[in-house]
Amino acid sequence: MVAEIAPLFIPGAPGGPELLIILFIAILLFGANKIPKLARSTGEAMGEFQKGREKVETELEEMRDSGFEEEEEEDDFVDTEPVTSEEETETETETN
Structure with a gap:
């Protein structure tokens, strides 16, 4: 049996350079001190x-x-008599 190996490359996912750019932008927006707090709150x-x-x-x-x-x-207590509505009863009396 051959075990299936998960691909290391996922099409459409950001690669190394893209992740570095995203990290740099996050540091600019939030500051280096807030990044660990942000990661912790996201994990929680x-x-x-x-x-x-x-x-x-x-x-x-x-x-x-x-x-x-x-x-x-x-299912154990099934009613054996059919249930009829008032409309069905009225149509039966009108035809007779």
Whole structure:
């Protein structure tokens, strides 16, 4: 078996020179002292986003699991008489 290797070059992604230019512009805009703080706050925000996403995924999974159990219970108690609406009853009496 041959393991698949992730490509080092991603088309459309900025390369080395572009990243240096972006870093230089960031230093000019924010200052050298604020860059570590900015990186730290960005990392914290990404961590909070990840926690929130995981929480939503677990809640959806729990809802899906409980919903599946409820459907099984509903199938056990199926009503054998057909449900008719008032309109269907009225049309039947008009034709007779």
